[in-house]
Amino acid sequence: MQDELERIATLRKELEDANKQYYGLDQPRITDTEYDALMRELLDLEAKHPNWVTPDSPTQRVGGEVAKEYTKVRHLEPLLSLDNAFDPSDLREFDRRVRQIAPLVDYVVELKIDGLTVALTYEDGLMVRGATRGDGVVGEDITANVRTVGSIPLRLNKAVPKFSVRGEGYMPKASFARLNQEREEEGQSTFANPRNAAAGSLRQLNSRITAERKLDYFAYQVLSAKELGLHNQTEVLTYLQKQGFVVNPEYKVFSDIEEVIIYCEAMASERHHFLYDIDGLVIKVNEFDLQQELGFTAKSPRWAISYKFPAEQVETVVEDIVIRVGRTGVLTPTAVLKAVSVAGSTVSRATLHNLDNIREKDIRIGDHVLLHKAGDVIPEVVRVLLEKRIGEEKLFEMPDLCPECGSPVSREEGEAAYRCQSIICPAQQREGIIHFVSRDAMAIDGLGPAVVQQLLDVGLINDAADLYSLTFDDLTPVERMGKKSAENLLKAIQDSKERGLAPLIFALGIRHTGEKAGKILAQTFGSMEELQEANLEDLQAIPDVGPAMAESLVQFFRLESTERFLVKLCEAGVNMTAEKSSKPQIFAGKSIVVTGSLERWERREIETLIEEYGGKAASSVSKKTAFVVAGEKAGSKLAKAQGLGVPILTEEEFEQLIKS
Ligand code: IVH
DSSP states (O other), X not given: OHHHHHHHHHHHHHXXXXXXXXXXXXXXXXXXXXXXXXHHHHHHHHHHOGGGOOTTSGGGGSOOOBOSSOOEEEOSSXXXXXXXXXXXXXXXXXXXXXXXXXXXXXXXXXXXXXXXXXXXXXXXXXXXXXXXXXTSSEEEBOHHHHHTOTTSOSBOSSOOSEEEEEEEEEOOHHHHHHHHHHHHHTTOOOOSXXXXXXXXXXXXXXXXXXXXXXXXXXXXXXXXXXXXXXOBHHHHXXXXXXXXXXXXXXXXXXXXXXXXXXXXXXXXXXXXXXXXXXXXXXXXXXXXXXXXXXXXXXXXXXXXXXXXXXXXXXXXXXXXXXXXXXXXXXXXXXXXXXXXXXXXXXXXXXXXXXXXXXXXXXXXXXXXXXXXXXXXXXXXXXXXXXXXXXXXXXXXXXXXXXXXXXXXXXEOTTOSOEEEOOSSOHHHHHHHXXXXXXXXXXXXXXXXXXXXXXXXXXXXXXSGGGGGGOOHHHHTTSTTOOHHHHHHHHHHHHXXXXXXXXXXXXXXXXXXXXXXXXXXXXXXXXXXXXXXXOOHHHHHXXXXXXXXXXXXXXXXXXXXXXXXXXXXXXXXXXXXBOOOOSSOOTTTTOEEEEESBOSSSOHHHHHHHHHHTXXXXXXXXXXXXXXXXXXXXXXXXXXXXXXXTXXXXXXXXXXXXXXX
């Protein structure tokens, strides 16, 4: 017992350290796989000793709490907005007003992160609440979601009785690009920019989805700072860092507004080099005494202003609209543009997402359009310059046949996407192989799209399983493939055989089945064979496997082509097993409801236990509920269970079950 308690403490420390290195923009010292292994060990130990789970344990970051709606929370102090400056003269005017009251002043200039305000409350050092801005006075409680953000400390380094922090929750550009790519491949609608994606993710009712979205947080404000002995903004930023928050490192202090202006303009031209979106800078009077003297207008402080970058939009011409066929057969219309430079790079193509978007914006071939980069990354047509139309522009129509293989194309109910119906479409095969070898899948480095295309063209491979029979002599004739790269590639292919079940499931490219799903399925079934045999019911009983995923898994494993492909992989020696949950799966396929207040476990703890033992922790009672665990003061759910004749267990009885 003592050993386990110590091990838990060590694991927590290692995981939180890794977290800090990762989010503190340092070099992480452990790999994702090592992190996952430590996390699994800790989850197992905590499941064994539910009473030892603490709210600041790294396991609390994986999400899982599902809310029906958000409760409202009143902010301790209202969240104000800032006045905007759009050019140097607005900044000089701001400076003039400040100097009427404070002739000598220092300004702190911070990046204005383009995300959403998240207010955090700590009590006795522990994070107890996260809330959105709402209308500035009342926001929404998003605590469960906030917990999943790795850069938000669950416990302060040094406890203070009451502590409120404000900062910006945001989605890094890379996470945004990946999320949208996944959504496009799945035929789902895409997010317009990282801010929308971050807002959508933080307002998820299911915190596990938030956890997958890779959000981040920069802290910039502390309430009641003076009571903590802090006298100015720079001290606040240093203090926040000491307490374990991530503070944006780009802030600078100036005493002359002309220097502020030079810095703002320099940042405007560097804005695209950051890993996150910024939409301007915030200029704050540093000293709190001066801030207080300057005071507030009805809506905003007089001691701060935001300098907004002009939105970067350029004009270009849509020369053509072509179709790209993706891995899942989705046909994505893509604009071929007259090359222009926008937001730091030359752009000659822009995805038009789908036909609905083309029609909504009325984009035609030959149109002059305004182009920007959504989230600073994805080139996107903002609107058509209708005044430049000459009447020769051509309306775009979706083809009836796949441009890559000639099979019929169709659109499913409720989907924006048109899909090629063939399963042997060469474009899908190519994209499928590119996905199979990608970093989060089988991680075969050195096999880019061009090499895949060449190997397909010369018939050396037909599918991803053929990669495992490639030889050195096969590879050397490939263009731009030196001896060393061929050797490295062969080694990477060999190594990938031991990637394990989770990445392999993801690599198969099954619809609705992403990286996280791969992990969950691998953990639940332990081997490809078991997964293949699972029926719809087995799959739906797994928390986080929705009906769409369950359905597409069953369909996928029913296909003869899948069976043939898996046999080939197996014969090539690809490992198709995973370590299984160490717990007996006594609740497999069972839906269990917990109600009332419990003594032995926190609500989340018992739900984790139910999941660890293979069950699903559900929130409402129905005829399908296997049993209800009822604590003190159980209300309507207990009554409903009694009415339906669903068995009711006490906490003790539940404990007996999992111990037996
Ligand atoms: S200070 C009273 N600092 O910009 C001062 N805001 O209108 C409150 N923002 O939505 C804001 N980065 O969430 C401040 N470094 C930064 C910021 C920042 C982004 C956002 C903030 C709010 C808006 C200000």
